[in-house]
């Protein structure tokens with residue numbers, strides 16, 4: 032909890048105690064913990080003196096502000112049309128086979144979550160995906176396997 | 188400064204800052220709307236109110252577009268009609284169009300729009316989400332997302348008028364919905380049950396939880412003695428449910444209707460409103476004495492009224508450390524309930540277990556209040572069901588009564604006597620005015636120094652009203668108040684209540700006594716009142732309330748003969764032992780988030 036309080040108060044110092052601070056706070060918590068817990072949202076509401084429903088409304092609007100438990104690495108594969116036409120289907124199947132999870136799920140060891148995203152602006156280099164903030168382009172089943180094996184072996 | 192424009196060929200001039208919609212209204216051109224509500228800020232999200240502005244090629248939302256000098260507007264062209272029909276059809280395509288089984292049928296803005304525009308089902312495929320569950324968790328409010336048009340009037344109401352922010356818009360695109368925190372059931376979130384979101388909802392998505400079937404059941408049961416008490420503000424609004432003009436006083440017809448429906452005793456909540464004044468007035472004077480003479484720091488000033496259960500729940504959630512400021516008096520509804528199953532039962536020789544006690548209220552919060560575990564001081568649930576003015580309107584229709592033609596009947600006795608002071612409980616400032624009429628006289632032996640007993644500074648729709656009354660010529664028992672200036676304030680709408688609470692928190696509250704009503708305008712604008720409610724309607728209902736007061740032979744609570752009698756026969760004295768047991772209550776801290 033105290034770590035959370037520091038995150039919140041740091042942002043309040045920067046942006047003031049008004050609603051302006053809400054987005055930066057939400058973003059920095061997600062950056063740290065990958066998702067917002069219900070308690071996080073209540074805590075933010077308290078600190079900013081706004082209602083918890085307000086915080087929830089804002090958080091649920093943005094795709095990148097997760098309100099459900101997620102793994103340490105969140106894979107977001109582009110579901111928009113260009114990537115789809117360039118072979119996203121095969122890439123997605125490869126990921127699902129390797130991690131044994133479907134879209135929306137998290138691996139048992141809480142390392143990976145698999146989600147879809149709308150276009151991430153890499154249409155000319157599709158199929159594309161993000162793992163947290165890093166992007167991967169020109170994906171093929173082979174390439175995505177390499178990427179994931181690296182994460183499985185070398186990252187915690 | 189004013190701007191001049193032309194709408195449908197007619198010149199009109201309006202204040203700068205007005206919208207095209209305002210300008211059209213001024214010359215009686217009706218532009219259909221949906222997300223717009225006079226009480227709320229502009230949202231501009233439904234686009235039903237589109238118009239053509241010469242020189243612009245896209246249609247503009249008239250509720251959200253400022254009127255500008257020289258604008259030429261058309262409100263009714265084939266292009267507009269087509270677009271509008273598409274917009275309404277799209278709303279209908281995601282809507283659960285079960286009007287036949289909908290509580291808001293014939294009083295629904297979406298239904299009216301689609302009927303006016305002759306919307307057909309073929310235009311767009313239905314994309315209604317199947318299996319939406321209705322949230323019936325709350326004692327007061329029901330929420331049915333399948334009837335929601337996402338106009339966000341409820342969200343704005345709860346934020347702008349009540350500053351509770353219980354409702355938000357969650358998700359986006361086709362997942363977007365009106366939601367509580369984490370979409371929790373209504374019963375579990377910070378909500379005051381005020382029902383303002385209901386009266387501002389254009390459709391049947393938000394409604395009060397209805398209890399009239401249970402009431403019909405009780406009426407039909409020969410072993411039950413059904414007692415009804417009707418709140419002051421119901422008599423000036425019920426007519427609207429039954430086709431009468433806004434502001435019609437229907438007290439006598441309402442009593443007749445209830446009797447014809449088979450209610451055994453039709454009594455007046457005014458009786459316990461008067462009793463509230465006696466108890467609360469003495470509580471105030473006692474508190475003043477404790478603080479001013481005895482220097483007792485455990486006693487809190489300002490004292491705040493407690494007859495509005497939406498307000499009570501608000502302070503329990505938002506300012507639980509300040510509950511000591513609330514008067515311990517129950518609301519008139521709950522005093523009535525407690526007395527019905529004790530005093531009334533005893534006097535009439537009826538076993539309280541056979542009494543079904545029903546309150547007809549302008550209020551959604553009183554449904555919750557009736558179900559509070561604290562409200563069982565008679566040994567039974569003091570009020571078995573709280574109905575809204577709207578529910579009573581429906582019941583009268585169900586009974587097949589021709590309301591407008593009914594003769595007038597007087598309330599039954601006893602607990603049916605009323606005074607003008609009790610009637611004005613229905614309007615913001617009324618409790619304060621009634622309390623002053625009595626308290627001043629208790630202390631000085633003279634009438635309040637206002638012409639005709641009308642304490643005008645506390646009347647009207649201003650958010651926070653204040654007044655100072657100098658107390659002079661005290662009777663010996665109250666000499667400690669000699670020369671004192673009693674400072675009072677009146678707030679209605681919880682956003683104004685919050686302002687006062689923040690003054691108290693900051694230690695900067697100059698008042699001794701404060702009246703708070705959760706609903707804008709007081710009970711006449713309550714969450715259980717006929718829909719629509721807006722300021723024009725509030726003012727007409729308020730006028731009817733004060734007319735009713737002026738027409739009463741007795742206009743001071745302490746002169747209500749039945750009140751005098753109940754102290755002689757049953758309660759002994761104000762704030763006495765029996766009063767404490769039956770008429771006063773305790774509050775509790777609730778979760779803030």
Ligand code: SF4
Nearest residue numbers: 286289292295390391
């Ligand atoms: S909300 Fe209105 S349109 Fe919808 S079912 Fe009810 S009456 Fe009909």
Ligand code: SF4
Nearest residue numbers: 335336338339341388
């Ligand atoms: S619940 Fe009613 S007021 Fe709220 S968005 Fe839906 S239709 Fe509008």
Ligand code: SF4
Nearest residue numbers: 345378379381382384
């Ligand atoms: S009942 Fe009142 S407090 Fe509750 S959601 Fe509706 S407007 Fe807000």
Ligand code: FES
Nearest residue numbers: 109114150151153
């Ligand atoms: S469509 Fe996939 S990145 Fe644009």
Ligand code: FES
Nearest residue numbers: 222231233234250
């Ligand atoms: S009424 Fe104007 S946009 Fe909804």
